[in-house]
Amino acid sequence: xxxxxxxxxxxxxxxxxxxxxxxxxxxxxxxxxxxxxxxxxxxxxxxxxxxxxxxxxxxxxxxxxxxxxxxxxxxxxxxxxxxxxxxxxxxxxxxxxxxxxxxxxxxxxxxxxxxxxxxxxxxxxxxxxxxxxxxxxxxxxxxxxxx
Ligand SMILES: Cc1cc2nc3c(=O)[nH]c(=O)nc-3n(C[C@H](O)[C@H](O)[C@H](O)COP(=O)(O)O)c2cc1C
Numbered sequence: 001x002x003x004x005x006x007x008x009x010x011x012x013x014x015x016x017x018x019x020x021x022x023x024x025x026x027x028x029x030x031x032x033x034x035x036x037x038x039x040x041x042x043x044x045x046x047x048x049x050x051x052x053x054x055x056x057x058x059x060x061x062x063x064x065x066x067x068x069x070x071x072x073x074x075x076x077x078x079x080x081x082x083x084x085x086x087x088x089x090x091x092x093x094x095x096x097x098x099x100x101x102x103x104x105x106x107x108x109x110x111x112x113x114x115x116x117x118x119x120x121x122x123x124x125x126x127x128x129x130x131x132x133x134x135x136x137x138x139x140x141x142x143x144x145x146x147x
Contacts, residue, residue, distance in 0.1 A: 001147060002029045004043050008036045008054035008066025008102065013126065014090050017136035018053040021088075024140035025051070028147050037065025041073050049147045050085040050115075052106045053136070060098025062105060070109055081114035086143045088136055092126040099123070119143045 003025040007018035018033055025031045028049070034040050036054070044050065057063045062070060089103025100123040107117050122139045124132050 002048045003031045003051060003147070004045070004048050005031060005033045005051045005053060006036050006043075006069070007033070008052075008063045008069070010055060010057060010063045010065075013132050014053050014055045014063075017088060017090065017124070017132045018051075020133035020136050021051065021053070021140040024137055024144060025147075028144060035065060036069035039069055039072050041069065041076060041078070044073075044078065044080060044083060046080060046083040050083060050110075051088065051140075051143070052085060052103075052110070053088045054090065054102040054106055056089065056091040056095070056098060056100055056102040060095070060101030062102050066102070066106075070106075073109070073113070077113065079114055080110060083110070083113075083115040084118050084147075085110055085115050086119045086121075086146075087117060088122040088124070088139055090124045090126065090132060094127055099125075118146045
């Protein structure tokens with residue numbers, strides 16, 4: 001099955017995490033990486049598996065590129081029934097109330113359109129000691145058998 005990885009990043013951490021997962025998911029099939037900023041909502045396909053890798057900004061919001069992607073999706077309201085997806089969120093525990101809100105927002109939005117999340121939603125903490133790319137690879141290895 002093909003895998004589409006969509007990332008929402010402002011300073012590159014989520015982008016790096018997304019790219020580091022490619023070789024893991026390639027064990028499953030062809031992998032395409034999309035910057036949500038490019039607004040490729042037509043790449044969402046219930047016949048493929050999707051991975052959303054997204055940082056949190058503002059007061060618990062999506063980064064600008066991902067905001068644009070979800071605004072477009074909100075206008076189009078595609079039927080995503082049966083679309084299976086996993087979420088790797090990035091944030092920072094210094095933002096107490098809004099920690100990793102982006103992963104929760106994305107889960108809610110895709111589920112609303114009919115998608116089904118699989119596996120655990122990851123929460124990477126930029127104040128913690130875990131390297132984002134290593135954490136992403138380990139998490140992706142756990143998602144791989146669920147695809
Ligand atoms: C201005 C600013 C606002 C942020 N707001 C939040 C937030 O509300 N919640 C959170 O969990 N992390 C927040 N973060 C942390 C980022 O999500 C985190 O550093 C992430 O790894 C950045 O990913 P990126 O390099 O892909 O943009 C914020 C970071 C900045 C610089």
